[in-house]
Amino acid sequence: MATLTNRRITLAARPEGLPEPRHFGLDTQPVPEPAEGQVLLQTLYLSIDPYMRNLMDPIGPGYASPVEIGAPMVGGTVSRVVASRNAQFRTGDLVLANAGWQDYALSDGSDLLALGDAAQPSQSLGGLGMPGFTAYVGLLDIGQPKPGETVVVAAATGAVGAIVGQIAKLKGARVVGIASGADKCRHAVEELGFDACLDRRAPDLAARLAAACPQGIDVYFENVGGEVFDTVLPLLNLHARVPVCGFIAHYNDSAPAPGPDRLPRLTATLLQKRVRMQGFIILDHYGERFDTFRREMAGWIAQGQVRLREDMVDGLENAPQALRRVLQGQNFGKTVVRVAE
Amino acid sequence: MATLTNRRITLAARPEGLPEPRHFGLDTQPVPEPAEGQVLLQTLYLSIDPYMRNLMDPIGPGYASPVEIGAPMVGGTVSRVVASRNAQFRTGDLVLANAGWQDYALSDGSDLLALGDAAQPSQSLGGLGMPGFTAYVGLLDIGQPKPGETVVVAAATGAVGAIVGQIAKLKGARVVGIASGADKCRHAVEELGFDACLDRRAPDLAARLAAACPQGIDVYFENVGGEVFDTVLPLLNLHARVPVCGFIAHYNDSAPAPGPDRLPRLTATLLQKRVRMQGFIILDHYGERFDTFRREMAGWIAQGQVRLREDMVDGLENAPQALRRVLQGQNFGKTVVRVAE
Numbered sequence: 001m002a003t004l005t006n007r008r009i010t011l012a013a014r015p016e017g018l019p020e021p022r023h024f025g026l027d028t029q030p031v032p033e034p035a036e037g038q039v040l041l042q043t044l045y046l047s048i049d050p051y052m053r054n055l056m057d058p059i060g061p062g063y064a065s066p067v068e069i070g071a072p073m074v075g076g077t078v079s080r081v082v083a084s085r086n087a088q089f090r091t092g093d094l095v096l097a098n099a100g101w102q103d104y105a106l107s108d109g110s111d112l113l114a115l116g117d118a119a120q121p122s123q124s125l126g127g128l129g130m131p132g133f134t135a136y137v138g139l140l141d142i143g144q145p146k147p148g149e150t151v152v153v154a155a156a157t158g159a160v161g162a163i164v165g166q167i168a169k170l171k172g173a174r175v176v177g178i179a180s181g182a183d184k185c186r187h188a189v190e191e192l193g194f195d196a197c198l199d200r201r202a203p204d205l206a207a208r209l210a211a212a213c214p215q216g217i218d219v220y221f222e223n224v225g226g227e228v229f230d231t232v233l234p235l236l237n238l239h240a241r242v243p244v245c246g247f248i249a250h251y252n253d254s255a256p257a258p259g260p261d262r263l264p265r266l267t268a269t270l271l272q273k274r275v276r277m278q279g280f281i282i283l284d285h286y287g288e289r290f291d292t293f294r295r296e297m298a299g300w301i302a303q304g305q306v307r308l309r310e311d312m313v314d315g316l317e318n319a320p321q322a323l324r325r326v327l328q329g330q331n332f333g334k335t336v337v338r339v340a341e
Numbered sequence: 342m343a344t345l346t347n348r349r350i351t352l353a354a355r356p357e358g359l360p361e362p363r364h365f366g367l368d369t370q371p372v373p374e375p376a377e378g379q380v381l382l383q384t385l386y387l388s389i390d391p392y393m394r395n396l397m398d399p400i401g402p403g404y405a406s407p408v409e410i411g412a413p414m415v416g417g418t419v420s421r422v423v424a425s426r427n428a429q430f431r432t433g434d435l436v437l438a439n440a441g442w443q444d445y446a447l448s449d450g451s452d453l454l455a456l457g458d459a460a461q462p463s464q465s466l467g468g469l470g471m472p473g474f475t476a477y478v479g480l481l482d483i484g485q486p487k488p489g490e491t492v493v494v495a496a497a498t499g500a501v502g503a504i505v506g507q508i509a510k511l512k513g514a515r516v517v518g519i520a521s522g523a524d525k526c527r528h529a530v531e532e533l534g535f536d537a538c539l540d541r542r543a544p545d546l547a548a549r550l551a552a553a554c555p556q557g558i559d560v561y562f563e564n565v566g567g568e569v570f571d572t573v574l575p576l577l578n579l580h581a582r583v584p585v586c587g588f589i590a591h592y593n594d595s596a597p598a599p600g601p602d603r604l605p606r607l608t609a610t611l612l613q614k615r616v617r618m619q620g621f622i623i624l625d626h627y628g629e630r631f632d633t634f635r636r637e638m639a640g641w642i643a644q645g646q647v648r649l650r651e652d653m654v655d656g657l658e659n660a661p662q663a664l665r666r667v668l669q670g671q672n673f674g675k676t677v678v679r680v681a682e
Contacts, residue, residue: 062613225608247608259600263607267566267588270620272403277618279611 147172488513
């Protein structure tokens with residue numbers, strides 16, 4: 001064990017705006033030895049998610065501490081137990097972990113979920129993991145779509161959006177996606193079963209969204225913010241629900257956004273349409289709902305009712321670039337870094 | 342009857358910004374004769390409420406049609422039945438009605454509520470009527486304050502704010518008001534029982550609000566918008582609730598508000614604090630809850646647990662100026678125009 005080294009990708013400097021390569025460091029450390037009660041984990045797959053950008057800011061997003069300068073970036077992983085001094089885990093076990101952007105990490109086992117002999121373990125970072133759970137809780141608990149209602153979701157082929165749309169279809173809703181480019185839009189309709197998907201970059205999005213939602217919008221699952229939100233707002237129906245899971249369009253803002261001030265128009269819409277807009281952080285919900293979600297989602301996947309697409313990147317050293325691509329909406333499917341076989 | 346005339350205050354022109362005298366007309370018409378099934382109503386008290394400004398715009402607020410040019414302004418009234426061809430009402434009956442800004446009006450009875458021999462019938466335009474019901478539904482159904490939580494409300498001595506604060510106290514919450522001027526703040530604390538009330542005009546509102554809410558804010562009852570909302574936002578606690586009943590600060594906006602854009606900061610707060618923000622229009626709730634509200638509120642008033650203050654204006658001709666005062670926050674209590682004895 002002493003001959004192995006642990007590569008870590010660290011936060012080297014705090015970005016303003018989109019992270020650049022200089023904001024990340026790469027160092028190597030000796031692989032740590034597990035103490036009594038601990039396991040040593042080797043990272044197989046690292047999840048890349050938009051929230052990671054927020055943890056690079058000096059003041060964290062409130063639900064998690066910022067990454068310290070010089071510390072490894074945090075992140076969810078599928079890891080293999082390579083040494084165990086914890087009776088609950090054996091060498092060779094596959095687990096869902098929070099090992100971060102590095103080859104090896106220690107855990108006391110309390111944050112691990114045993115994955116058994118999962119055929120495609122990286123799915124536990126996507127549709128069967130945090131992004132899928134985010135879609136499930138936000139859509140079902142806050143959005144509450146009813147059969148025949150219209151659900152709109154942006155980043156429609158992304159890790160969360162693709163699941164939001166597919167669950168909404170299972171619940172009998174009409175689903176309209178918004179995505180970047182014709183390939184993603186085709187995928188959303190042909191593979192994921194969306195009723196329509198609009199290219200965010202094509203001109204006149206507002207008119208096309210209105211045409212695609214002839215009955216208005218009952219649920220808008222907010223995961224992007226920005227311009228898409230402005231096109232959705234006038235189409236919201238009476239008693240519409242807007243679960244807010246993110247607003248990636250603004251994560252890289254380094255200064256207050258210029259005017260006009262869009263808040264009065266939002267408030268007017270909330271009032272006139274009796275809209276409920278509610279933020280949620282998925283970390284709050286693991287205790288009560290994660291097991292139910294995993295069981296139900298595994299069934300949907302097994303029956304082909306929910307399809308998952310991965311955007312696989314090889315090599316830990318490519319994680320920074322993968323995060324940049326996610327923040328710019330260039331990923332096509334759930335972004336996962338393959339760190340080791 | 343033919344010798345009586347009906348004075349009407351009409352919408353003469355659509356204002357941009359605050360309504361001026363020239364936006365209103367005053368005409369006289371013959372008093373109409375009730376047809377079979379109708380009653381003729383004489384207006385005793387006319388309610389003056391912020392929503393009336395919205396009905397002066399060419400595009401209505403969504404929950405009601407705009408007033409047409411030349412038509413009388415709409416409004417809730419306490420009226421007396423002066424002639425009846427409807428078996429449900431007799432001459433002399435006092436009713437809650439929607440007779441608008443005029444001396445006389447006809448009704449088929451379907452929108453009337455018999456007030457019996459109410460000692461202070463004008464209360465049915467305030468604490469016992471639409472503003473009180475707005476406070477009751479918004480605070481209890483959406484705000485859901487728990488004992489020990491902190492509730493903040495602006496326009497704290499206004500028709501809605503005063504009731505919000507007093508009901509919140511009855512539910513065991515800490516209540517902090519915001520109002521314009523020392524007199525109103527003193528009234529909120531000494532007469533209405535608020536724990537604190539801050540003068541909106543004094544410098545450094547944000548710091549004073551933070552000091553008055555050492556445990557943060559759990560419920561913010563939004564009825565003003567504007568600057569007050571900005572001071573509240575950073576103080577919202579996890580899982581805070583924001584019922585939205587109005588945003589009077591923006592009713593007179595004649596153009597999109599200048600920047601900075603405050604929407605990204607709101608979205609970030611909703612997300613990080615898991616806030617629920619929900620608009621409501623009180624018209625939706627009469628069917629299910631108004632009777633319960635009237636019974637419960639009448640009990641609170643009778644027992645001195647809720648105190649009502651009226652801002653009484655004499656003379657129908659002074660209604661336009663009364664609306665201007667309400668829109669500028671110059672009223673002190675529920676504004677009512679005494680149209681006839």
